[in-house]
Amino acid sequence: MENFSLIGMISIITAGLTIAIGSIGPAIGEGRAVAQALTAIAQQPDEAGTITRTLFVGLAMVESTAIYCFVVSMILIFANPFWDYTVSQAGG
Amino acid sequence: MENFSLIGMISIITAGLTIAIGSIGPAIGEGRAVAQALTAIAQQPDEAGTITRTLFVGLAMVESTAIYCFVVSMILIFANPFWDYTVSQAGG
Amino acid sequence: MENFSLIGMISIITAGLTIAIGSIGPAIGEGRAVAQALTAIAQQPDEAGTITRTLFVGLAMVESTAIYCFVVSMILIFANPFWDYTVSQAGG
Amino acid sequence: MENFSLIGMISIITAGLTIAIGSIGPAIGEGRAVAQALTAIAQQPDEAGTITRTLFVGLAMVESTAIYCFVVSMILIFANPFWDYTVSQAGG
Amino acid sequence: MENFSLIGMISIITAGLTIAIGSIGPAIGEGRAVAQALTAIAQQPDEAGTITRTLFVGLAMVESTAIYCFVVSMILIFANPFWDYTVSQAGG
Amino acid sequence: MENFSLIGMISIITAGLTIAIGSIGPAIGEGRAVAQALTAIAQQPDEAGTITRTLFVGLAMVESTAIYCFVVSMILIFANPFWDYTVSQAGG
Amino acid sequence: MENFSLIGMISIITAGLTIAIGSIGPAIGEGRAVAQALTAIAQQPDEAGTITRTLFVGLAMVESTAIYCFVVSMILIFANPFWDYTVSQAGG
Amino acid sequence: MENFSLIGMISIITAGLTIAIGSIGPAIGEGRAVAQALTAIAQQPDEAGTITRTLFVGLAMVESTAIYCFVVSMILIFANPFWDYTVSQAGG
Amino acid sequence: MENFSLIGMISIITAGLTIAIGSIGPAIGEGRAVAQALTAIAQQPDEAGTITRTLFVGLAMVESTAIYCFVVSMILIFANPFWDYTVSQAGG
Amino acid sequence: MENFSLIGMISIITAGLTIAIGSIGPAIGEGRAVAQALTAIAQQPDEAGTITRTLFVGLAMVESTAIYCFVVSMILIFANPFWDYTVSQAGG
Amino acid sequence: MENFSLIGMISIITAGLTIAIGSIGPAIGEGRAVAQALTAIAQQPDEAGTITRTLFVGLAMVESTAIYCFVVSMILIFANPFWDYTVSQAGG
Amino acid sequence: MENFSLIGMISIITAGLTIAIGSIGPAIGEGRAVAQALTAIAQQPDEAGTITRTLFVGLAMVESTAIYCFVVSMILIFANPFWDYTVSQAGG
Amino acid sequence: MENFSLIGMISIITAGLTIAIGSIGPAIGEGRAVAQALTAIAQQPDEAGTITRTLFVGLAMVESTAIYCFVVSMILIFANPFWDYTVSQAGG
Amino acid sequence: MENFSLIGMISIITAGLTIAIGSIGPAIGEGRAVAQALTAIAQQPDEAGTITRTLFVGLAMVESTAIYCFVVSMILIFANPFWDYTVSQAGG
Structure with missing residues (x-):
């Protein structure tokens, strides 16, 4: 049961x-x-x-790096292949 | 009971x-x-x-990275799938 | 009793x-x-x-990140679901 | 008796x-x-x-983050629920 | 089963x-x-x-370093040769 | 006797x-x-x-964070409830 | 099987x-x-x-250091001589 | 004898x-x-x-944080209640 | 087999x-x-x-420090005398 | 003899x-x-x-923090009450 | 065989x-x-x-510190007296 | 013999x-x-x-902190009371 | 043989x-x-x-600190008295 | 033989x-x-x-802190009283 x-x-x-x-990075970058x-x-x-238009396109690109992190974070909590496999093993 | x-x-x-x-990041970024x-x-x-309008849109985007963190934090305390599974295992 | x-x-x-x-972040950001x-x-x-009106709206948003931290801190001390469960287990 | x-x-x-x-943060922020x-x-x-009026309102908000810390610190020393419970357990 | x-x-x-x-790097670089x-x-x-055209070409190059990281991250979660080999070993 | x-x-x-x-923080903040x-x-x-009047009010607020620390430090040396309890236990 | x-x-x-x-380095350098x-x-x-021409040549040189890292990273995942040797040993 | x-x-x-x-803090703050x-x-x-008068009042306040530290340091060496108690225990 | x-x-x-x-160093230096x-x-x-000519000579010198690192990195992966000796020992 | x-x-x-x-602090502060x-x-x-007179008074105050450290350092080497007690115990 | x-x-x-x-140092220094x-x-x-002539003499001196490191690095890989002695011992 | x-x-x-x-501190302070x-x-x-006269007085005060360190360092190597005592104990 | x-x-x-x-220090200092x-x-x-003459004298003094390090590094590899003594002991 | x-x-x-x-300190200070x-x-x-004369006197004072370090380093390698004593003990 440890795995x-x-x-x-x-x-x-x-x-x-x-x-x-x-x-940290995106927040500081966007603030700037x-x-x-x-x-x-x-x-x-x-x-x-x-200026506003260019700003929003730029913010979107900076935000994208924060979103990569959020995506990885959500995958690890709700769609974690390693967890699924280990649980299926433990249940098998 | 350790798990x-x-x-x-x-x-x-x-x-x-x-x-x-x-x-840390959003607070400094927003302050700036x-x-x-x-x-x-x-x-x-x-x-x-x-200026005020652009500021508020920008603050909203910076705040969004803080909110990602708050969401993950709340999920871990109140809707943690790993905790639910382990407790159900311990109770099973 | 260790748990x-x-x-x-x-x-x-x-x-x-x-x-x-x-x-740290909100204090420095607000100071700025x-x-x-x-x-x-x-x-x-x-x-x-x-200026004062915009300042106060801005300070409120920066303060919000400090308040997220304070909320999590208070939840951990006074409404901690993990503690409640463990104590109920120990008492069971 | 270790608990x-x-x-x-x-x-x-x-x-x-x-x-x-x-x-650290509030002191530097207020100094600034x-x-x-x-x-x-x-x-x-x-x-x-x-200027003085705006400064004092601002200082009060920065000080608030220091006061959150002081409050948590005092709670931990004089009104610590975990300590109370553990002592009551040890005395039980 | 430990491997x-x-x-x-x-x-x-x-x-x-x-x-x-x-x-961190790309977000700060792009923000700048x-x-x-x-x-x-x-x-x-x-x-x-x-200016906008040069900006977008530049952002694309900066973003590329973030994408390298995202690619490696996705490979490690969904197409990890070391995991595949170890699982096949464990199943063999 | 270890406790x-x-x-x-x-x-x-x-x-x-x-x-x-x-x-550290108050000294640098006050110096500034x-x-x-x-x-x-x-x-x-x-x-x-x-200027001098505003300075002294400001210094008093910055100094307050140093005084919070000094108070906690003195409480821990001369009025430590955990020490009192443990000594009373050891003497009991 | 541990090796x-x-x-x-x-x-x-x-x-x-x-x-x-x-x-980190290339992203900050390119952003600058x-x-x-x-x-x-x-x-x-x-x-x-x-200016654009000089910029692109310069970006290419900065990007080259990121690419060195990506190359080493890919070699370690897909063409790792140490892994190949150890697996062949384990299979031998 | 270990205590x-x-x-x-x-x-x-x-x-x-x-x-x-x-x-560190007071020295840098005073130097500034x-x-x-x-x-x-x-x-x-x-x-x-x-200027000189304001400077000396200010230096006195900055120096006060260094003096808090020096006082605590001297208390720990020459009037340490924990040491006194432990030695009295060891001699008892 | 451990060696x-x-x-x-x-x-x-x-x-x-x-x-x-x-x-890190070369990328930041070149970017500057x-x-x-x-x-x-x-x-x-x-x-x-x-300017362009002087820039390229300078970039070449900066790049040289990155190349020293890449050379050492490649030697360690593909022409590592310590690995060769240890493998020959293990095979002997 | 270990004590x-x-x-x-x-x-x-x-x-x-x-x-x-x-x-470190006094040297940098005085240099400034x-x-x-x-x-x-x-x-x-x-x-x-x-200017020179104010400088020397200021330097004296900055130097004072270095001297606090030197005094503590000398006390620890030549007039250490803990060492004296422990040696007297060891000799007793 | 461990040595x-x-x-x-x-x-x-x-x-x-x-x-x-x-x-790191030479790359940043040369870039500057x-x-x-x-x-x-x-x-x-x-x-x-x-300017170009002075630059190249200066770059050569900065590069010299990078070359010291490269020389030590190469000595450690290809002409390491400690390795030679230990191998000769192991083979003796 | 361990002591x-x-x-x-x-x-x-x-x-x-x-x-x-x-x-570190004195060198940077003096350089400045x-x-x-x-x-x-x-x-x-x-x-x-x-200027030169004021500089030399100032440098002497900065240097004094480096000399405190050098004095402590020399005392520890050539006039170390703890070493003398321990050696005399070991020889006794 | 361990020594x-x-x-x-x-x-x-x-x-x-x-x-x-x-x-690191000399390279940055010389670059500046x-x-x-x-x-x-x-x-x-x-x-x-x-300017060039003063620069070269200055660079020589900065380089001298790098050379101190290189000298110590070479002594440790090729003329290490501790190594010589230990090897002579091991061979004795 | 361990000592x-x-x-x-x-x-x-x-x-x-x-x-x-x-x-590090002297090199940066001298460079400045x-x-x-x-x-x-x-x-x-x-x-x-x-200027040149003042510079050289100043450099000599900065260099002096580097020389303190070099002297201690040489004493530790070639005139180390602790090593001499320990070797004489080991040989005794």
Whole structure:
């Protein structure tokens, strides 16, 4: 019965740390991009449209790295092939 | 009876660390964005509306990474599939 | 009797570290936002109202990440499902 | 008799570290806000009232994160539910 | 039965850490590039097209390093040759 | 006899580290505030009164986080409830 | 049967960490280069061609260090001489 | 005889580290305040009196955090209640 | 049979870490050089030839430190004298 | 005979580390103050007297934290109450 | 047979880490020098010859520290006196 | 015979680390002071005498912290009271 | 036979780390000096001779610290008194 | 025979680390001083003599901290009193 317990513990730790560590970079990167966008709008109000559009495309790309982490985290909690196999073994 | 105890301890630690570490990035990123927004408003008061709107959209995206962490943290405490399985095993 | 003791120790450590680590980011982020707000007011006193309003909305969002940590910390001390289960087991 | 001793040691360490680590962020954040307030007053003496008021509201919010840590620290020393339970068990 | 369990745990940890650590650099790098792009557009609105185009090519290259990490992470979870071999051994 | 010895050692370490770590943030924060106050006085000598007053209120708030640490440190050395209980147990 | 299991675990960890750590430097370096390129284009739109060309050659050289890491990572997963030898030994 | 030896060792380590770590922050903070004071005097020689007075009050507050550490350090070496109790126990 | 297994594991770890750690410095250094080159071209378009030439010679020298790491990494995987000797011993 | 040996070792390590760590802050803080003093003299040669006097008072206060460390270090080597007690016990 | 195996493992690790760590400093230092050279050429095109010559002499000196590391790394792999002695002992 | 051996080893490590760590701060602090002195001389050549004199007094105070470390290091190697006592015990 | 093996391993590790760590500081320091030299030449081409001469003397002094490390590293590999003594003991 | 072997290993490690760590500070500090000297010469060529002289005195003082480390390192390798005593004991 030990195998699935160990796999479970490891999955919990990894799921949590993946999204915790993985949110540091995107949060700081996005904060920086947003901050600069506001400066840019203040400096060139007539280009607010172009700036906002470029900002959102950029934020989407930065957010994508956070989403990779979230996806891996969710896979480890709800669709973990190693856990499925070990549980099926324990039940077999 | 050891299995569920270990899973429980690991879940507690991970839930706490996930939201603790995961709040550093967004807090700093949002602080930066807010700070720059205030500078921008002071510099171009006429654009306060556009700036505030862009700021809130940006803050929402930064906050989203903190919310990913909070969601994982709550899942680990209140809807933890590994804990449910282990408890059901221990009770079986 | 060991199980509840271990769960208890882990809950104490995690509750403390969660709020301790989780208060670093928001405190620095808020300090930065407040500092910039004062500069902005000094630079554009006529916009003090708009600046203060935007500041408070921003501070509320930054504070929210600290509150997530505080909530998790309080849950671990006063409404910990793992502790409840283990104590009920030990008493059973 | 070991259980309450371990819980006690862990509570002491956590109480100390929580307030120690938790005072770094607020102290630096407040120092920054105060420093910027003085610059702002020097730059715009006529707005000293508005600046000081905004500063104190801001300081209160930053201080709040330090107070969360202090509250958790005091709970762990003087109103620790895990300690109470363990001592009651040891005395039972 | 221990072999596949160990390989599984290691794969989980590595998959999570690879994408978590690997998302820090690209997120910060992209945030910087986007931030500078907005400054550039504000400074030279007439070149918005060239700037945006160069930005997207650059973001694609930065994103590529995040994708390398995601690819390795997915290979470790869903197409792991070491796991396949060990499971086939355990089943043989 | 081991219990009170362990509690004692842990109290000594924690008391020392709490005030040591807890003095870093306030010292740097206060140094920054004082430094900026002097610049502000040099820049606007006529406002020396307002600046000094705001500085002292600000320093008091920053110092408060150091005092939280000192209080916890003194409680752990001279009014430690865990030590009192353990010694009373050992003497019982 | 232990040898190939250990070699496998080590290969998994190293493959993941190599590309994870190895993507930090290039991502930050490229982000910086792209950011500066956009500033340069905004400053000297007439030289956009030369700047873009130099940027891409530079990005290629920076990317090369990420590719070294990816190559080593892929070799460790799919063409690992140590694994091949150990498996052939285990099968012999 | 082991108890007082352990308490003694821990007291020595903690006394040293408390003042060592605790002197980093104040030294850097005071250095910064002094440095800025000199700039302020050079910039506004007529206010040298006010600046010097404010500097000394500020230095006293920063120094206070170093003195907290020194006090704790001295208490641990010369008036350590845990050591006194343990020695009295050993002699009893 | 243990000797070659240990040498193999160590070679894998070292090969991966050597190129991973060794790519951080060059990638950042090259990114900086490229970024400055673009600024220089924007500032002095007439010297684009000289600047590009100097840049490529410089990049080559920076790249050389990355190549030293790659060479050591490849030697450790494909031409490792310690592995060859240990395997020949094991086979002898 | 082990007790005094352990106390001795711990005293040596702590004495060294106390002054080593404790000299980092003051040295950097003093270097900064001296550097700024020279700038101030160059900027306002007529105030060289006031600047030098303020500098020396400031340096004395910064140096005081280094001296606290040196005092603790010397106490631990030449007037260590724990060592004296342990040696007297060993000789008793 | 253990001795030469241990010496071998240690040599592999040290050879890799020496060049990996040793390439960080030179790569960053050279990148900085090259970046500044390009700025200098852009600022003073007429001195391109003198600047380039000084740059190359400087790069050679910086590179020399990387080469020290590479030399030590190669000595440890191909001309290791400790390995030679241990192997000759093992073969004797 | 173990006692003096342990004391010896600890003294060697501590003597080395004390001066190694203790030289970082002073070296950086002095480098900064010297660098600023040269700027000051270039800016105000007529005050070269005052500047140089203040510099040397300042350097002497910074150097004093390095000398504290060197003194402790020499005491630990050549006049170590703990070593003398232990050797005399071993010889007794 | 263990003694010389241990001394050998320690010598290998220390030789590698000494030059690896010891090359970081000089490489960065020299890179900075060279970078500034080029700026200085660009700013004052007529003083190129004096600047280059001062640069080379300075580089020689910085390089000297790298050479200290290289010397110690070479002594540890090729003229290690501890190794010589241990081998002579082992052979005796 | 173990005693001298342990003392030897410790001496080797400490000798290497002392000079390796101890060269970081001086190298960076000297690099900074040299860099500033070149700026100063470029800015005030007529004072090249005074600047160079002050630079060399300053470099000598910074170098002195590196030399303290080198001296301790050499003492530990060639004139180590602990090693001499232990060897004489072993030979006695």
